[in-house]
Amino acid sequence: MFRSLFLFDVTFWLYLAAVVLYFGYLVASKKALRPAYAGHPVSSEEDDGWAQPLGQLATWVTFFGLLVNGLALGMRAYERMQLSGTFAPWSNQFEAMSYVSFAIIAGYLFLELKYGIKAVGAFVVSVGFIAMGAASLLPYRYQVAEPLVPALNSYWIYIHVSITLTSYAAFAMAGGLGVMYLLKERAESRGRRGTIYDTFPSLEKIDELGYKSVMIGFPLLAFGVILGAMWANYAWGGYWSWDPKETWSLIVWLIYGAYIHARMNRGWEGHRAALYQVFGFGMVIFCFWGVNFLLSGLHAYA
């Protein structure tokens, strides 16, 4: 138990370091941008200064953090196996949060690898870090691996929970990108130049990435909710019982469904979409945390 808790702690500090490094990278790139003329940022090798090494380091620290996070989850799985014969390392609130931050960071690293934009890291890794931080703020009794209650003791927990949590991670990324969009948009509308916002990708690109994240989260959530319904059909005697948790997952799904349909109209790109992504993520947080602590229901295991 203590091994995995130690590794979770290390993950927390590594993510914190990564966030600091990414912000350092932003500030350094801003300095590198300053000598540019007429609002045309030129970033050549010599101008970069600290930005390049900081960015590299940030990526490596994030990657290392992800490894340790994965290791911590693996260790927890092993401990669970010893304890109760099931290994799903997402069986309580703490483990679920840790898994979500793992998924967020993994998703971000994939994004960075594919699109090569580091500035996003400051925001998305922050979301992952906050998830990890919130998990470590939970009381100790929530952090340890208690044996599973009978209803959870099933192979469905592996697939239903992991898929639903992965969808949360995708929505978290969309939320982080939404915040990023709004910040950059505000800076641009005020005509400010030479700020860290110049290092962000273009508004259009942030917008599209946010949309892509939602497009990953949306089908995953649909799949997760339906797997939950199948599980419920085995465990609770009915595939749908309007339990607060499942209802809230449906609410979140509907909210993003409305978003995806709204984007078919041109007017729902950019500002509105970014605001909506942030709002949607708020709803995800409520679904994930609020329901467990504020509303009672069949899912109130943690």
Place this chain on the structure above:
Amino acid sequence: MDAITKRTEDAKSFSFKELGDALVEFFSSLKLAIFLMITLAILSTVGTVIQQGERPEVYIKEYGENVYWWFVKLGFVDIYHTWYFSTVLVLLCINSLTCFHQRFPAIWRSIRQDKVNVTAAFIQNLKRSATVDLPAERSKVAEALGVAFAERGYRVLVNKGGTETTLYATKGIMGRVSAHVAHLSVTVIVAGGLLGNILGFRDFGVCLEGETYHVPQGNFDLHVDKFWIDYYDNGAVKSYNSTLTVIENGEKQVTKTITVNDPLVHKGIWFYQSSYGDSWDRVEKARIVVRDKATDKVVGEAILDWRKEAELKNLGLKLQLTDFVADFGFDAKDRRVYSKTVEHENPAIKLAITESDRQLAAPWIFYNYPDLFEIQGSKYKFELTGYLTKKFTGLQIAKDPGVIIVWIGSTLLVVGVMLSALIFHRRVWAKVVSERHGVTVYLGGTAYKGQIDFDREFQRLSEQLKTLRQSTA
């Protein structure tokens, strides 16, 4: 006269058609879809904030009587079964079906035939376009473009004219088809849910080990062979299990041990291990302490099995535990003892006493009030000092013939949403026009979704086009 009648008829039929079109337009609109989804989300939220299907006292205690009155009026205490919630669901089905009707045929047609011949102006007006002059032969450029499209997985159609060749390349139309599959699935799921509501049922049974129960819905009997609880090392409950046997016409059909995630299914009826608890009308064993009335000293002790006579030879006593209630209540009208609740608030046993071969009264003995009654004609006092509860197994019994339809709809939904999120419809046109110096290529394209990826792809395509200058010259 004739002319006038004819004109009004025209006008009438025209306006009917117009009305129909307007209705279809309205019901298939995106705005309605968004409105309905948000409405459904808000109504569902109300249902999670206000507890559903509770007893009136619970609401009155929390919100007061006035608010409760409004809750009942507005259906907030059972919002998922109100007429307006169902209406929104039905409207959502109509919405997605009309959308399918309105938009799918065009998509289907474009799979078979598509707009190949377009003007150069059309291409230049597309969201992404490039114009490149190349000193090369028209046929070679067209061929190279065709290969470039095909390499990226596009389906290519070519139209050769006198001075110009038009290429049309498309991929990912399945993304749009699957979006409509998802639309249809909504209706399938709702239909499955409705069917289950009409033809299915859900019941709850409190069953005891060793008893047989009749299941009228399936016309068979269910015998509970065994019930037990497994624990973890730290004492937490690991699982609870019941071994059930289905008996039909006196013959044993199936025996299965069910546990929380593993129900028994017979003739479409599902038996779930739902809960367990302490019975309120019987116990396994009870411990009785016997005191001498005169000295108040303990003279004997007996552990009685349920409804089995036990003998205390040295005291000349025969005792039998005949009844138990967990929360003693007395119905004065029927002169009947019953358990007021299922909680063990005021447990009592009925003890049949035979003293020196003389049958005495069978008094109720209370666990919480040992000195309540004096038993006439007996030398002894009897105290109930403990009992072993009899566990009942809580079985949920359900039948839902709609469930298979719900699964079909769910599969369609997941596959549809997944594919439409992953596959983006893209269309690219290239027009190669012969000029004096060689050719001018107009390249342009649109993507239905996934703009960044398409941007990159288009960028690469136009760069590849520019390199044709060297290779074909």
